[in-house]
Amino acid sequence: MLIIGIAGGTGSGKTTVVKKLIEQLPKGEVAILSQDSYYKDNSHLQLEERQKINFDHPNSIEFELLIDHLKKLKNGKPIEEPIYSYLTCTREKKTKKIEPKEVVIVEGILILTNEKLRNLFNIKIFVYADDDDRLGRVISRDMLERGRSVEKVLQRYSKSVKPMHLQFIEPSKIYADLIIPQGGHNKVAIEILSTIIKKNLNTIK
Numbered sequence: 001m002l003i004i005g006i007a008g009g010t011g012s013g014k015t016t017v018v019k020k021l022i023e024q025l026p027k028g029e030v031a032i033l034s035q036d037s038y039y040k041d042n043s044h045l046q047l048e049e050r051q052k053i054n055f056d057h058p059n060s061i062e063f064e065l066l067i068d069h070l071k072k073l074k075n076g077k078p079i080e081e082p083i084y085s086y087l088t089c090t091r092e093k094k095t096k097k098i099e100p101k102e103v104v105i106v107e108g109i110l111i112l113t114n115e116k117l118r119n120l121f122n123i124k125i126f127v128y129a130d131d132d133d134r135l136g137r138v139i140s141r142d143m144l145e146r147g148r149s150v151e152k153v154l155q156r157y158s159k160s161v162k163p164m165h166l167q168f169i170e171p172s173k174i175y176a177d178l179i180i181p182q183g184g185h186n187k188v189a190i191e192i193l194s195t196i197i198k199k200n201l202n203t204i205k
Contacts, residue, residue: 001074002200003104003120007112007172008127009165010056011137013183014107017127020184021105024194031073031101035108037082038066043090050089056109056164063114066106070120073100102201109165112172122200125193126176127183131162 008014022030040062042050053060069079080095112118112126129137139153148156173179178196180189 001100001102001104002122002197003070003074003106004123004125004197005111005118005121006105006107006125006127007109007169007176008125008180008183009129009134009169010109010161011134011141012127012129013137013185014109014127016184017125017180017190018105018107020190021194021197024190025103025197029102031098031104033066033070033081033098033104033106035061035066035106035111037084037096038062039084039089039091041082041091047088053089054160054164056160056169058110058113058168061108061110061114063117067114067117067120069098070104070106070117073098073104074120076100103197109169110172112175113168118175123193123196124175124177126173126179128173128179128181129183 006014006017018032022032038061039055040060042053065082069081072079078097078099081098083092083094083096084090085092106117106121112124118124139150178189178193180186180193182189184190
């Protein structure tokens with residue numbers, strides 16, 4: 001099994017990179033784990049309190065569960081990945097079954113900040129994008145998928161997204177084996193990465 005960690009700031013294009021990679025890897029042999037699924041369950045808090053949580057801080061992630069699930073997949077066991085709702089800021093009762101695959105991709109803004117998790121990755125990637133580009137994508141995504149107004153998105157960006165990016169996410173790129181600028185639009189980097197993955201897969205086999 002080849003485990004790949006793909007990190008980068010909010011709106012940097014990580015999801016696009018993952019999609020482009022899947023297109024070039026053996027069909028049906030890639031499992032995806034999203035860091036966002038492992039946000040701590042905050043159902044014990046009132047909705048108003050939940051909406052104030054800093055989701056860009058490492059403390060918001062249940063890394064222990066993510067690490068445990070990754071180890072189980074590595075040992076050939078299926079897992080039940082949590083499903084997190086951005087609208088209620090809680091975990092849903094249902095889960096998503098993930099089967100072990102030849103390639104497991106873990107994607108999320110904070111995955112390179114945790115040493116224990118980082119050590120499980122065979123390949124570590126950091127997707128880079130300019131702040132202005134990321135902000136534009138964050139505004140579009142949060143309005144469409146998370147029901148936030150432009151004003152709320154901008155408030156959250158200045159209060160937590162940008163400061164946390166500078167404090168935790170940007171510095172974590174020093175752990176990356178490969179930095180991809182321009183996200184999924186960087187065709188050359190995607191091709192290089194897919195070649196490296198295929199070569200590593202052949203070595204493991």
